[in-house]
Amino acid sequence: MSADLRVVVCDDDGSRVEDWADEIGHVLKPGGVAEALPAQLRGQSPLSKERRSAGRAGDDAASVFDAADVLVLDSDLTPDHDAHVDDEVRTHLTSEMGGEVAHLVRGYTTAGAIMVVNERTQQRTFDLTLMGRAMAVADVYVSEDDIANAHLWGAGDAAEDAFHPSGWPRLDLLPAAISSGVDKSQLDAPWVAVLDLEDADWTSLHSGQLESLGLPEVGEIYSMTFRDLAAHPALGLRRKETTSPELLARVASCALRRWIDRVLLPSQNVVVDLPHLMQSHPWLVDGRDDVDAWNAVRGRWWGEDPPLAQEAFHGRVSELLGRNVWLTSHREPRPPGARVQPGAPVFCEDISQFRQLQNVRDFVSDVEGPSARRFVVDLEDVEYMPRNRLAV
């Protein structure tokens, strides 16, 4: 999938879509192609009423979205006041937001990953809450500065100390992860069972994690179906919106993927990712006194061999997320005498690298539980918001 990645860039501004497509094209792997939305489709409603009422992919204007492995949407589709567009187009697009288009695309097309550009901020920004997009529909939100960030596209020549938020997905892996989701026959099945997560430590869920699913009791998570996820008001379709079973399964799968990745995983209480597993269990790292040894451990992404704690590795969820995760409930007990040393390297969330503690700044995120305290290197060309969290 990643070798033949097809990226479609959408914006009202013709020269900008060409620019963005060109930039992204430079970082794609061989075989990948980035193309601008065809000129005749710019300024049109991205999804016709017919497509929405039919609720299935078809041979219409929106088929360009169906074929996209990654869809790149500008957040503000309103034409500039001095742009040369006709009145009808201007009326239609004024205040049209990429986020809303992303919702429609997710519900009514077979598009793969969705990237929204320049929403809320047009500067390269790191969210110190780590939860600012927890329930948002797109798979990644970036400023224009990062549309061609090599880390985001899995390009091999990415600089290690460059901006690379730990929450970013790998867009070259995500379309396959989305396709690996459920099919329509599983819509009424409990997702915990389908994902083989019945013996995960759900009792450690924090209240906010549970509430985000709209569940009053932790026991109800075992009976929550994919259809329930697709009907979740924030994660899935809205009231009165309907779509075909095939697309509904896709909506549910994407909703689950985003919930696990953005709400469950950050607390590291039920599933844990590689960097935070290393940080909480440093005795698993060979040569733990050397920060380079920490950064040399590979296996963060789905498809790469999990380098440690095989007994707790969870392949099905890793495949769904596109990143490797482990079950906290399956980790081996701490060996006698093993402990986290105060001077151990810490994982920096803004560059996805380990650094020595004296070279970083700490902050308290909105992540629930003991994993709230995190670290960044505080890059000069990045805005950290809310900035006050780095000053406590």
Added chain:
Amino acid sequence: MTSLAYEHEVSKQRREVGAVARRLERLAESIAGTSAEALRSEAETLRAWSIRAKRIRSLFAPLLSEETRTAVGEYGAAKVLSDVKRTMQVLARGADVDLRRVPLDLTLPEASYAAWMAVFQNLLTNAFRATLDERPGRIAISGGKRARSAWLRVQNTGLAVDLEDAERLFLPFERVDSATERSEALGLGGSGLGLTIVRMIAQDVGCTVRFVEPEPGWSTSIELEWKVEQ
């Protein structure tokens, strides 16, 4: 609200400039000779402009977050000052701001981050203005604790302030006349409201602010002092 709209539009214009620079660079790749070099040079100029616009924007960027504007907390003096120093670099004109004598464990009185940014941005702007004729201007911030109080002092090697007359400078529109015209031309303010704002915020959070006798080697010193529990 207005500042958010302003930020949105300015950012949009900045990205347009960036796009033009990219197009010029791409054009330069397709041709050769002096024309290509000229295009690259123009693209570089546009990029430099864009970077400078971004740095100027960083002066008020903290105001864009509601939490930063309103969340009251006990912030670390060294961390806040380090942030202010960084955002003010675009106005520093080569003046060095030495923060080495700010204790890492010194905590500011409870206030919002934006309030402290306003205090220190104004104090540093004054210091930059005072050291315009110095080559290079030197500014240092130090801090510490006394028996029942803590303090921060901003000192510079520029124009001296007459302590007998210093209290007047906290009144609205009062200013040290000699630096005003030039500093205004250089974008370093000089309206006479900076110290008024500093005192207003300082008093609001239980701080006193006043000019004090500078340490040897410095010409002006302004001090913030606040009570601390023993």
